[in-house]
Amino acid sequence: MANVAESGLLPPPAGARLGWRAAAARRLLGARRPPPLLLALGLVVAVAAALPALYLVVVVASDGALAADAVLASRSLHLVVRSLGLAAAVTAGAIAIAVPLAWLTVRSDLPGRRAWATLATLPLVIPSYIGAYVFLTVLRPKGLLQDLLGPLGIQELPPIYGFAGAWLVLTLFTYPLVLIPLRAALRRLDPSLEEAARVMGRSPLSVFRTVVLPQLAPAIGAGSVLVALYVLSDFGAVAILQFDSFTREIYIAFQAAQRTEAAALGMVLVLVMLVLFAVHARVRGARSLHRASPGTQRPPAPVRLGRWRWPALGLCGGLVAITLVMPIGVLLYWASKDLAGGLDAATILGESTNSLLAAAAAAGAAGVAAVIVAVLAVRFPGYATRAIERVGYAGYALPGIVVALALVFFGTRVALPLYQTLAMLAFALTIHYLPLAVGPVGSALMQVPPRLEEAARGLGRTPIQVFRTITRPLVTSGVLAGAALVFLHAMKELPATLLLAPIGFDTLATDIYRQTTTGFFEAAAIPALILLLIAAPPLYLLNVKGVSSS
């Protein structure tokens, strides 16, 4: 009888031991098989996102011995450790800022909390090289701050070069990557769980630690991975602040036309990324994170801060003063010096339009791709779907120049008619920033109970109908948050834009680049300010929208 069942003549009874073939398929695709169309779309996204890593493999394969030498040099190892140290410190700093800020702006009665939330996410729009330069201008040993303090007898400030400066600047400009998914997660949190814990006699702090924080872990984890990978792949800020990082080594190799060595070092970044995922997977685990109570989601009653509102306001105000008011102040000061020569409004308008076009196209495409990847990874967990999700991070973990050159390589060989068109630029930006969208969508999806979807399926809806009527409305805030993150990053992206945009397609970021390479940071102030102006409305809408929809 068993033989007959295994030979396929009879279907195996439910619960029976599976044949090896079925067992392997189960491990690969998970207990629930994804719909074939969805899986096919997921594979398309994964292949696209894997192009930068694939390019590295092709280059490294051309001279394996040379590549191995570059990787095994003791210096490479030393720099990996240094960069990882910076990434860990920045991530810790970003979490320390984001958790209280998220709680204050979502769960408390902090005055003006929506405005604070918007202001607190805005630093993300400031390109890290501009941020680093502004901090340098103010805090350098003989900078603007020393000018102010000079009359008090302070001749020179301690140097901000090296680890401390890089840590400060990267923390202050990346913490929104944790804050945004964290706020979204907090808004979706089911208050009944906390209320139950409170009824059973737990203190508010204990409830936060044992009930709220574990629920927020996926969002914190997703944001932390983004921060850590951002730090690992950043070049602008670390170069300006004179921190010896691993990406610097990659750039040195590229500058010296050592293509194979550069690619080999890029592969190391991909490996580091995979290790980070192993850590992240432990944090995320396979817990149940969706709401316990039936019915519509309801907002929790805001916690009254009472007299604590003053220190809370001080915290928010201080942060905004450092991350936003100071940089904008310096930019305005530079702009006022530069404006003496008149403003070329038509040029600025054209650059703004181009920036908007490329970033909007990338954000839209990344939003769609992120839903595909996240639904596969969250609803149909298995090796294959997890692989699809993780491959997506490769383009993000690699420096922009690698992503750009990968698309130059494949673009000229496979898609020549599209090469250096806006479509290819948008494609590059999409795969470069896809994980920024996957994270929030995945976190949102994890908080939607699958039972709702299963019930709808049971009532005869098709999978597509279920997605449209149940899943999508519930994850919209996650998709919007993800698309907004991609939009903001795409606006300020530089290496891929320089190499892949159509000729003459000037953007605000390329304008900033043009000015800063000659050292005219003053002239870069106006495009940088306009970058901020364009980014503010979507961020505000996102924050307001998120609150009203919960």
Next chain:
Amino acid sequence: MSIRAVRSTALAAIAVVLVPVLAACGGDEADLTMYSGRIQPLIGPAIDLYEKSADKTVKVRYGDSPSLAATLVEEGKNSRADLFYAQDAGSLDAIEKAGNLERLPADILEQVPERFRSRDGRWIGITGRSRVIAYGPKVKTSELPDSPLDLVKPKWRGRVGWAPMNASLQGYITALRLVEGEDVARKWLEGMVANETRVFDSNVPIRDAIAKGELDLGLINHYYVAEAQAEDPAYPVKVHFPKEDLGSLINVAGVGVLASSEHKAEAIAFVRTMLGRPAQQYFADSSKEYPLAAGVKPSKELTPLDEIPSPKVDLANLGDLKGTLELMRETGAL
């Protein structure tokens, strides 16, 4: 967000992607396409000279020279570029090594001294810039060292800035290795590191740090200071041309014609225009670079070109650059 809003956003996104693609297929092609590692404010007026005299149009992709060189290598024969105008010889050499530079006609090559062009005649220097020691107001002219090798002395501890990632400094170290020997170069690098020479990512921030009084000396190229002086005549940084040990070594910015180009005749005509008197005069006046052709005199505050010792070595040779990078890594300079 309503379903309608999502749908219209998606449609807008698709339109945004498709319209330029279709437009690109329609084609309003320029006569020449150039990749330029030199920025528009510097090179734009010289391009105008060609466009006006030849009645042609030039499309330019701007970027930094090494990135554009890497792009041209990846593009290979499918490149749409006709010309590559690079800020440094090494970037041009990378394309030459990749086999995608066309040999230039002899009448063009003859216009520029041999040491400022490719041995194989596949790229040619248009302008030169000198390595200098930039100095701030705290340094007396009598104190200025005659050789960069003197910067390892205790007197200069912590007072000097350099940019080890910069191609020009790497070119200097290559020349030092090849002319004065590996040992001299190694001792100098070790001495510079031990003397707490401050590391910057490029030349401009060194100049700015000197202007702020955070540094006293910097190893940079002469024209960065000329630029700042043009903006502000009272700029506190000055340049010194060291006489010894290749201290005023010349690096070139040059141009090459892509072998894969379908507009080689126009591209070669462009190179001719860059070497002509009006363009050379423009470079000498605006960026204070050394004009390399047409008998145009450099700006008078510069040391005349023939007084600057120049090594009989191929500074563009990337094989030599590799040795330089290794030495710099071994000594902790990189």
